Amino acid sequence: NAGVTQTPKFQVLKTGQSMTLQCAQDMNHNSMYWYRQDPGMGLRLIYYSASEGTTDKGEVPNGYNVSRLNKREFSLRLESAAPSQTSVYFCASSEMTLNTEAFFGQGTRLTVV
Amino acid sequence: GQQLNQSPQSMFIQEGEDVSMNCTSSSIFNTWLWYKQDPGEGPVLLIALYKAGELTSNGRLTAQFGITRKDSFLNISASIPSDVGIYFCAGYNSGGSNYKLTFGKGTLLTVNP
Numbered sequence: 001n002a003g004v005t006q007t008p009k010f011q012v013l014k015t016g017q018s019m020t021l022q023c024a025q026d027m028n029h030n031s032m033y034w035y036r037q038d039p040g041m042g043l044r045l046i047y048y049s050a051s052e053g054t055t056d057k058g059e060v061p062n063g064y065n066v067s068r069l070n071k072r073e074f075s076l077r078l079e080s081a082a083p084s085q086t087s088v089y090f091c092a093s094s095e096m097t098l099n100t101e102a103f104f105g106q107g108t109r110l111t112v113v
Numbered sequence: 114g115q116q117l118n119q120s121p122q123s124m125f126i127q128e129g130e131d132v133s134m135n136c137t138s139s140s141i142f143n144t145w146l147w148y149k150q151d152p153g154e155g156p157v158l159l160i161a162l163y164k165a166g167e168l169t170s171n172g173r174l175t176a177q178f179g180i181t182r183k184d185s186f187l188n189i190s191a192s193i194p195s196d197v198g199i200y201f202c203a204g205y206n207s208g209g210s211n212y213k214l215t216f217g218k219g220t221l222l223t224v225n226p
Binding site for chain 1: 143144148154158201214216
């Protein structure tokens with residue numbers, strides 16, 4: 001069972017470059033999330049998609065955009081990367097309508113230099 | 114926004130000891146989740162709690178959903194070295210259109226063999 005798959009696992013960007021982090025889930029979940037994890041800060045929600053066709057801002061959305069491409073896929077885009085966006089990014093999904101348990105991918109470690 | 118206070122921030126214990134950590138919230142939650150994160154991995158769900166007062170066990174782990182719906186605790190009995198990791202609480206409130214999970218900042222557990 002693949003669960004939640006994130007690509008890439010590691011990435012180094014120069015300041016000002018753009019990139020898209022990809023996330024796909026094979027559990028037929030309705031809701032998907034993007035979090036960032038920084039030392040001592042826990043997991044902070046960037047954007048989420050409660051269901052296919054909807055997206056909403058989380059706690060720290062500035063500098064990011066998202067696309068819920070279909071029920072399986074939810075991508076996170078950095079249009080102009082900044083050093084402050086150096087972090088570990090996690091995608092998660094949950095069934096949500098009956099079951100709120102969220103399952104996480106293995107993370108993308110992004111460094112912006 | 115909703116705030117989750119997780120304590121302690123870190124714990125250093127001897128193998129065989131019991132561990133207790135807790136989360137408190139400024140808001141009411143409908144669901145409490147407890148996760149464990151190993152180094153370099155995504156968080157993995159340990160226990161889910163859906164009802165105020167609920168007490169649930171998963172092996173050596175026991176978690177409770179506080180009666181006020183604003184707190185939860187996680188106990189680990191007879192700790193072993195593989196319990197090392199970061200433990201996160203997460204709360205979910207289904208009121209209105211708020212579908213997002215809010216995470217605590219984590220408790221770093223170190224177990225000395």
